[in-house]
Amino acid sequence: MKYHTPYSFEEAAKIAAQASGTTRFLAGGTDVLVQMRAGIVLPEELIDLKKIPGVFDMIRNEDGRWRIGAAVPGAKLGANDALVADWPGVVEGMELVGSTQVQGRATLTGNLCNGSPAADGVPALVAAGASVDITGPNGTRTIAVEDIPAGPGKTTLTKGEVISAINLPARGNNGGDAYLRFIPRTEMDIAVVGCAVNLTLDGDVIVAAKVALGAVAPTVIVADEAAKAILGTTLDDAALDKLAAAASAAANPISDKRGSREFRIEVAGVLARRAAKIAYARAKGE
Amino acid sequence: MSNIHVTTTINGDKVEFLADPRETLLDCLRDKVGLTGSKEGCGTGDCGACSVTVDGTLVCSCLVLGVEAEGKDIRTIEGMAEGGTLHPLQRKFIEHAALQCGFCTPGLLVASKALLDKNPSPTEEEVRYWIAGNLCRCTGYDKIVRAIMDAAAELRGEAA
Amino acid sequence: MAKDEYREFRLVGTRPDRPDGLDKVTGRARYGADMTAPGMLWGAVVRSPHAHARIVKIDATKALALDGVKSVVTRADFPEGLTGEDWNLQENTIAGERALYDGHAVAAVAATSRFLAEEAARLIEVEYEVLPHVIDVDEAMKPNAPVIREGVSDATVPEGMSPNVVRKIEFGNGDVDAAFAAADLVMEKSFKTEATHQGYIEPHACVGQMGADGKGEMWVCTQGQWYIRKMCSAVLGTEASQLRVTPSEIGGGFGGKTTIFMEPLALALSRKAGGKPVKIVMSRSEVLRATGPTASASMDVKLGMKKDGTLSGVKVEFRMQGGAFPGAPTEFALYCGLAPYTFGAVEAVGYDVIANRPRCAAYRAPGAPMGSFAVESLLDEMCIELGLDALDVRFKNAVVTGDRAAYGPKFGSIGFVETLEAVKNHPNLLAELGPNQGRGIAAGYWFNHNGETSVSMAISEDGTVQVSVGTPDIGGSRASIALMVAETLGIAYEDVRVNIAETGSLGVNEPTHGSRATFASGKAAVLATEAAIKEMCKRAANEWGIEPEAVEWKDGAARPAGPNAGQFPPMTIKEIGAAMGSTGGPISGHHESLPDGVGASFGAHVVDVEVDPETGRTTILRYLVVQDAGRAIHPSYVEGQYQGGAAQGIGWALNEEYVYDDKGRLQNSVFLDYRVPLASDLPMIDTVIVEVPNPGHPYGVRGVGETGITPPLPALANAVRAATGVRMTHLPMSPSKVLAALKAR
Structure with missing residues (x-):
């Protein structure tokens, strides 16, 4: 295995594009090193992105948009009060990944690129309308986060492409987001179901909403019907019932070691209801 | 598979070693530097027995490559006592019988020191969630949590 | 300072610092993997990816061609002609004609570095012919089940049963049918528990060295260095006294480190590599796949009770699989499950069954947690049915010194009633419970040894x-x-x-x-x-x-x-x-x-839980362990045993289990998915040390390590019953299962 430490994303993309064998990018390493140790992935080229200027930056633009560098670890997200104020759901999603120790290394970008349908960092990004900046051998492009996952362990990134940063839109006024996941223990588990809700209010009425579900399909899914169920409402009980039903209806999970299909469908609705209440309270400034 | 020369600082001492780029920091600490206090319980970041700090950040050394240690400041269990004086956490772990087999103990001590460095007055719940990534199979955590809370009180200058 | 009727103690009963404390808080203590030896090689093991397969061919040509690979061993490098338990040990160390479970070792290699050994292991080509497999105990007992191995059954097994049934246990006394006829309430239920693992944090590790003359040395993390010596010598065909075994500090064992796994492979590799020492350190995945988890159990219990709570009779049939070799602790499950009470009439039957899983090893009171789960759960259900207090009924039927145990022998001095008294007087029993909360109580027992x-x-x-x-x-x-x-x-x-x-x-x-x-x-x-x-x-x-x-x-x-x-x-x-x-x-x-005067230990646990009615998740609100220690020499470490046993039992009850896919492959061989309790999952665990001194020990010691894992399984099931009205009969009570039961209510 060759270990590379490029100083620009262009250089990183070039190394990856020219590689003949298995290639991995390294930021936090909390997935890559596990796969290497288990012999699941034995890369010939390992490209460490952490020497590239700006990869640890978290920048809030004047218009309120955020740009989060590819190597920013979870612990730094939670320590950024302005980010927590704008996008608490995004931060709490990432902070659920692994232990305190893992939070010292694991990154949002890595969580996305690992391609797990159960990635805790991803649903809130999708609900927030986040995008990623990609550098490839043919230049750069920006696409929505939900267009990255392509199935378990797979992404739509092509050979040589590397994500340089994640962009979050401006929070704006009267907005709130939240992420909840279900795990059997209190920590250290992979989500059996995850649900993010992002909404904006006009007075008490929800005027914009996006609901994303994790671990209930091969990729994170956007549950449009669930969002519609609460649009124009004050999140009354009837709206919550419709939301839960729509979230459950959107879920199309498998049964596996972590939970049955029936359980996941049921709990998708439960989490949607609970996450929506938190997001609503946050939007109200409560 | 050519090895890479790594220069780093471990517990305040300048250390050099040759790392196979596939080797984790834990492998290098144990097999190259001879610091076997950090333990491997899982190799997947799920047990915390290999906890160390890198530039002040608590990490699992099994999830860091040895070559990434270049130019960093690494702290391990072997650097926790100052000379012959135990850190209050180490002393409280012994006093409270917070260890049985002792295998998870180095990782728990490094992790709980990182907590107290950041938060001198953690609640019991904060302690429990901070060390959720440090598995202990012997104690049921009761005496560990008490030892950490007691050490925190002592470090704050409160009488035990 | 402890005291009894005739003596006061100066030191016994105090809590000094442990002598090895300093080594263990500074990282100095040396565990299995912390040893290196001059000229040391690293070993790696090739393991079967199949639950059951004939080994057609093993080709190590490519591995041996790598620079730095020093030796490869297969079963052909071990002596033939072993019988009985020696053969079992050898067959489990390295597969012969067939791989019997996912993870079964089939070859091993030694090389100059760990990476090289792992690479060489990947290059050893093994051709398998996959055979039908069976995982579940009840499936393995069916007449048409795939046969793990013919001729294992002993004479206790009736004709006509599957060859996978290798032993039958029977005992009883009195007329059970008459006892049931005379009872006011007779109930019967079936229970299941899944296999769990000891989950010690230190993976198995050893450095082994052996020359052509059969003289050898080994550094190893083990609970028993003489067992390692005896078993390795038997498997290798060498003389026990020629092998010197030094135990390292041990990072947890709980019974799982009382036997051998890869230790003979290290010695065989060393012998074949000219006597260079060979180090083998298991990965966590190897530990879970290929060491010694518990048996899994399927159990039927039928109990008769009078209106006043007096037990009149019990009939039980326990079926347990202990992996691909005989040795499921079915009799211990029966003995311990029935030990706490006088039942009147008893009819007990047990089966030891083999299946395509790793060979079970001891795990803290082996068998007892399963047996107690079945008996104490049904007892609780009958108390509810008759409107009786669960603690009162236990008092009423509790065994006392001199009583004959359900399985035969008379109890010496025991402290079960004193234990129940301490439970009754504990403030936790007065704590108020809210909605979706419930309290469970259960007893447990271990013989001690x-x-x-x-x-x-x-x-x-x-x-x-x-x-x-x-x-x-x-x-x-x-x-x-x-x-x-x-x-x-x-x-x-x-x-x-x-x-x-x-x-x-x-x-x-x-x-x-x-x-x-x-x-x-x-x-x-x-x-x-x-x-x-x-x-x-x-x-x-x-x-x-x-x-x-x-x-x-x-x-x-x-x-x-x-x-x-x-x-x-x-x-x-x-x-x-x-x-x-x-x-x-x-x-x-x-x-x-063989020191005489062993004193048995009874315990009783009380747990309060809250169950989330929408997700089925159980949260532990408070937990109490009460147990008779005989005498606590160092009370802190007695409490530690109580708390640790409770935590392991909690894991078993709620989330720990071996999950297999339809090909018989273990699906959760990492700590991420094999869910042991975390610090954030548990409350403080309250303890009361009851001291009814054991007259057979100079300071009254009974032994305290094992009883504590037994009551949590039924105590939690009883608490979930109290919180939800649902009786969970299949452990673990994972949220999926509890929610399904709540929906079916």
């Missing part, structure tokens, strides 16, 4: 004392043994050093298992100390010119036994030690025996 024991002790020239025991210190036994020796001698705790001996320096010892270290090594250490005291008294008598019988030992010194013995100032251990070179030479004591 003596085992082959050798201990030696010696007086040093400065009057301090060294003690060598053969039971590795897993949870503070150095401290408890030092306390007892110091108490006996009347010297300071700090003046006693307890060493864990390697096999070359002491007679045979069984492992630290069966809750025996503080009982057996402790008793032997006290007896060895008394021998040394006798010699020291003799030295004093010689000096004073009086008869040895006229000298007594008290508070660290020899003294004239009374006014008639003469007037002499006390001769301290320090003086005797300093002079011994000129008074007759070294003074030591030793003791070898």
Whole structure:
């Protein structure tokens, strides 16, 4: 295995594009090193992105948009009060990944690129309308986060492409987001179901909403019907019932070691209801 | 598979070693530097027995490559006592019988020191969630949590 | 300071720092993987990816062609003709004709680095012919089930049963049908528990070295260095006394480190590599796939009860699979499940069944948690049905000293009623419960064990004392043994050093298992100390010119036994030690025996839970362990055993289980998915140490390690029942299962 430490994303993309064998990018390493140790992935080229200027930056633009560098670890997200104020759901999603120790290394970008349908960092990004900046051998492009996952362990990134940063839109006024996941223990588990809700209010009425579900399909899914169920409402009980039903209806999970299909469908609705209440309270400034 | 020369600082001492780029920091600490206090319980970041700090950040050394240690400041269990004086956490772990087999103990001590460095007055719940990534199979955590809370009180200058 | 009716203690019952504490908080203590040896090679093991497969061919050509690969071993490198348990050990160490479970070792390789060994292992080509497999115990017993191995069954198994049924256990007394006919309520239910793993945090690790002459050395994390010696020698066809085994510090065992796994492979690789030492360290995945988890169980229980709560009869059939070899602890499940009560009539049947899983090893009170889960759950259900208090019913039927156990023998001195009294008086029982919350109570039992024991002790020239025991210190036994020796001698705790001996320096010892270290090594250490005291008294008598019988030992010194013995100032251990070179030479004591006087330990747990009705997740609100220790030598480490046992039982009850796919492959071989309890999952675990001294031990010790894992399974099931109205009969009570049960309510 060759270990590379490029100083620009262009250089990183070039190394990856020219590689003949298995290639991995390294930021936090909390997935890559596990796969290497288990012999699941034995890369010939390992490209460490952490020497590239700006990869640890978290920048809030004047218009309120955020740009989060590819190597920013979870612990730094939670320590950024302005980010927590704008996008608490995004931060709490990432902070659920692994232990305190893992939070010292694991990154949002890595969580996305690992391609797990159960990635805790991803649903809130999708609900927030986040995008990623990609550098490839043919230049750069920006696409929505939900267009990255392509199935378990797979992404739509092509050979040589590397994500340089994640962009979050401006929070704006009267907005709130939240992420909840279900795990059997209190920590250290992979989500059996995850649900993010992002909404904006006009007075008490929800005027914009996006609901994303994790671990209930091969990729994170956007549950449009669930969002519609609460649009124009004050999140009354009837709206919550419709939301839960729509979230459950959107879920199309498998049964596996972590939970049955029936359980996941049921709990998708439960989490949607609970996450929506938190997001609503946050939007109200409560 | 050519090895890479790594220069780093471990517990305040300048250390050099040759790392196979596939080797984790834990492998290098144990097999190259001879610091076997950090333990491997899982190799997947799920047990915390290999906890160390890198530039002040608590990490699992099994999830860091040895070559990434270049130019960093690494702290391990072997650097926790100052000379012959135990850190209050180490002393409280012994006093409270917070260890049985002792295998998870180095990782728990490094992790709980990182907590107290950041938060001198953690609640019991904060302690429990901070060390959720440090598995202990012997104690049921009761005496560990008490030892950490007691050490925190002592470090704050409160009488035990 | 502890006290009983006739003695007060100076040290027993105090809580000094453990002697090995400093090493263990500074990272200095050396565990299995912390050893290196000059010229050392690294070993890696090739394991079957199939649950059941014929091994057609093993080709190591490519592996051996790599620079730095020094040896490869397969079954062909081990002697033929072993029988019985020796054959089982060898077959489990390395597969012969067939791989019998996912993870079964089929070959091993040694090379100059860990990466090279792993690469070489990947290059060893094994051709398999996949065979039908069976995982579940009830499936394995069906007449048409795939047969793991013919001819394993012993004479107890009736004709016509599947060859996978290898042993039948039967006992009973009285007329059960008549007892049921006379009962006011008869209920029966079936229960299942899934396999779990001890989950010690330290993976198995060893450095083994053996020459062509069969002489060898091994450094290994184990509960029993003599077991390692005996078993490795049997598997390799070498002589036990030619192998010297040194136990490392041990990072948890819980029974799982009382046997061999990869240790003979390290020795075989070394022997074939010209005697270079070989280190093998298991990965976590190897530990979960290929060491010794528990049996899984399927159990039917039928109980008869009078309106006042008196039990009139019990009928049980337990079926347990213990992996691909005989040895499921079915009889222990039956004995321990039935031990706490007098039932009137008893009819008990058990089956030991083989299946395509790793061979089960001991795990803390092996079998007892399953048996208690079944019996204590049904007992609870009947109390609810009859409107009786669960604690009252347990009092009513509790066994007392002299009662005959359901499985036959009479109980010696026991403290079950005293344990229940302590439960009754505990404030946790007064805590108020809210919606979706419930309280569960259950009892548990473990026999405790003596085992082959050798201990030696010696007086040093400065009057301090060294003690060598053969039971590795897993949870503070150095401290408890030092306390007892110091108490006996009347010297300071700090003046006693307890060493864990390697096999070359002491007679045979069984492992630290069966809750025996503080009982057996402790008793032997006290007896060895008394021998040394006798010699020291003799030295004093010689000096004073009086008869040895006229000298007594008290508070660290020899003294004239009374006014008639003469007037002499006390001769301290320090003086005797300093002079011994000129008074007759070294003074030591030793003791070898199967120490008699084992005292059983009962416990009872009370747990309050809250169940989320929308997700089925159980949260533990408070937890109480009450158990009879006999006497707590070092109470902190007794509490630690109670708390640790409870935590493991909680894991078993709620989330831990072996999950297999339809090909018989283990699906959760990492700690991410094998869900042991975390610090954030548990509350503080309250403990009450009941002390009904064991008359068979000089300080009243019973042994406390194992009972504590038994009550949590039924206590939690009973608490979930109280919180939700739903009786969970299949562990673990994972959220998926609980929610499904709630929906079906």
